[in-house]
Amino acid sequence: MKTSTLIKSISLATLLTAALSTSVLAQMGNGPGMGQGRGGMRFSQTNTPGWTLMTQQERTDHMAQMRAARTFEECTQLQDAQHQLMQERAKEKGVTLNVPRQNGCNMMKARGFFN
Known part of the structure; x- marks a missing residue:
């Protein structure tokens, strides 16, 4: 039970980090900073x-x-x-x-x- 909760928490944190990173990279534009x-x-x-x-x-x-x-x-x-x-x-x-x-x-x- 504890292991599945830990795995779910890690998965959720990973997904949130990936989503936020994508948003930040998209705002930066193409190349080395707009x-x-x-x-x-x-x-x-x-x-x-x-x-x-x-x-x-x-x-x-x-x-x-x-x-x-x-x-x-x-x-x-x-x-x-x-x-x-x-x-x-x-x-x-x-x-x-x-x-x-x-x-x-x-x-x-x-x-x-x-x-």
């Missing part, structure tokens, strides 16, 4: 002006370039060039370019992407 690793920054239609005006290859290239930036200055140069290109493309198509809610380079700097 925003702290090179892959933690997200780029999308909501934070990249001209996202809908780019091809999938241009989006992929832009994300790779931004993530590869080693300094804040390099990031802002890439970002400014991309914004200028998208502004020209938007003007050609007669559409208004969306304004990002936050500056991507500032977000990357705050999350420790640059030294």
Whole structure:
């Protein structure tokens, strides 16, 4: 009787630990901590002006370039060039370019992407 109660308690504790661990790992995101690793920054239609005006290859290239930036200055140069290109493309198509809610380079700097 005592042994079965002990086994049940150990099983329950193991299941609870596994469930809590899974929840914590899921919240951490993919890779070494959200925003702290090179892959933690997200780029999308909501934070990249001209996202809908780019091809999938241009989006992929832009994300790779931004993530590869080693300094804040390099990031802002890439970002400014991309914004200028998208502004020209938007003007050609007669559409208004969306304004990002936050500056991507500032977000990357705050999350420790640059030294």
